[in-house]
Amino acid sequence: MYLREDALTDPLDTWLASAFTPHRIEQTLTALADAQPLNLSPAPATAAQTIINDAKLERYRAALDAGAARQSSPGGSLKPRPNAPAPKQSLTRTRATAHAG
Numbered sequence: 239m240y241l242r243e244d245a246l247t248d249p250l251d252t253w254l255a256s257a258f259t260p261h262r263i264e265q266t267l268t269a270l271a272d273a274q275p276l277n278l279s280p281a282p283a284t285a286a287q288t289i290i291n292d293a294k295l296e297r298y299r300a301a302l303d304a305g306a307a308r309q310s311s312p313g314g315s316l317k318p319r320p321n322a323p324a325p326k327q328s329l330t331r332t333r334a335t336a337h338a339g
Contacts, residue, residue, distance in 0.1 A: 257266045 256262070
């Protein structure tokens with residue numbers, strides 16, 4: 239199906255111009271606001287899934303910071319990389335200990 243752009247945009251532009259004229263703007267904005275759903279919050283399942291996903295991401299970041307690499311194992315578990323640098327926390331403690339002594 240083909241629709242010429244001017245066949246749609248010209249009437250739409252004309253309608254928008256008339257809908258937002260100074261004497262109709264309040265009516266137009268009220269109609270737009272009334273057309274919006276009342277409950278804009280995410281569904282509880284969606285919010286719960288977001289929390290779960292955020293927690294997983296934090297665990298993955300912590301594991302990667304500790305020198306883990308994603309392995310292509312069936313479980314997709316994180317395993318230490320050979321020759322991986324020491325975790326940042328250990329380096330920080332080692333430096334702090336070295337400065338303390």
